[in-house]
Amino acid sequence: MEKMGLIKTRFEGLKLFSVGKVRDIYDLDTHLLIVATDRISAFDVVMREPIPDKGKILTQMSAFWFKKMEDIVGNHLVSTDPADYPSQCEPYRKDLEGRSMLVRKASPLPVECIVRGYLSGSGWQDYRMKKAVSGIRLPDGLKESSKLAEPIFTPTTKAPEGEHDSPITRKETEDILGVENTGKIIEISLAIYKRASKIADQAGIIIADTKMEFGLVDGELILIDELLTPDSSRFWPKADYVEGRPQKSFDKQFLRDYLLSLSWNQKPPAPQLPDAIIMKTREKYEEALKRLVT
Known part of the structure; x- marks a missing residue:
């Protein structure tokens, strides 16, 4: 385990x-x-302290899921080795080991x-106010953490860095991406x-929800970014579900629950995280x- 964690690369x-909340991305021509x-x-606020090994965990999980979904849709991953x-990456091999991906360039879809x-999360809050999520009407009487009769697709906008994404309906998605x-x-x-x-059920995990991103390469629709990681999904222990x-x-x-216990306005600067919260x-x-995965 890395004790300090990797905060940034240059x-x-x-x-x-580009530099995102978690990922540093380098342009290697093709x-x-x-x-x-x-x-x-x-x-949407980056904490001051890193979570040791988190980047390695995200990379390994994304690679695992990309492989599992290849027959459904292609993805941008070329290699994690x-x-x-x-050759210009060779001087940085130690930093890249286990936490990097060489990927195809794609044009990201703005959703x-x-x-x-x-x-x-926000789906529960929307249901409480409107009995609907992203314009999809849901039955009365649902509770927090209720399992839905069928999974639903609830897209959001892709907001600029530091701003919140906004829920959109299917019609609004069609206006952005086209019907097809x-x-x-x-x-x-x-x-x-x-x-x-x-797959997760067999491992004792409920995937409550997850976020995916798509892009186009030569007109081909593929998965990009990450897939089914703890950063992009809610993973619940099945044995404790109520x-x-x-x-x-x-x-x-x-981490969110800890931050909600503080008198913090959810704007930068982020509060300092205790070691116990980081390690947990x-x-x-x-x-x-x-x-x-293992």
């Missing part, structure tokens, strides 16, 4: 393409190099694709969620990896 000789740091964000990377199988592409991503997203849920209350989790909901968050990510 590789001389490589062209920095490909991108995605490096998952150990940064963690909550409420630095030995396969272009976050969220599938919900259970009512939690919208239909495709809904079908693919639901198929991925259903397959992943079956409808009608918040659930224990293997994701960063533990890491343990939850690691537990999800062990159950699902």
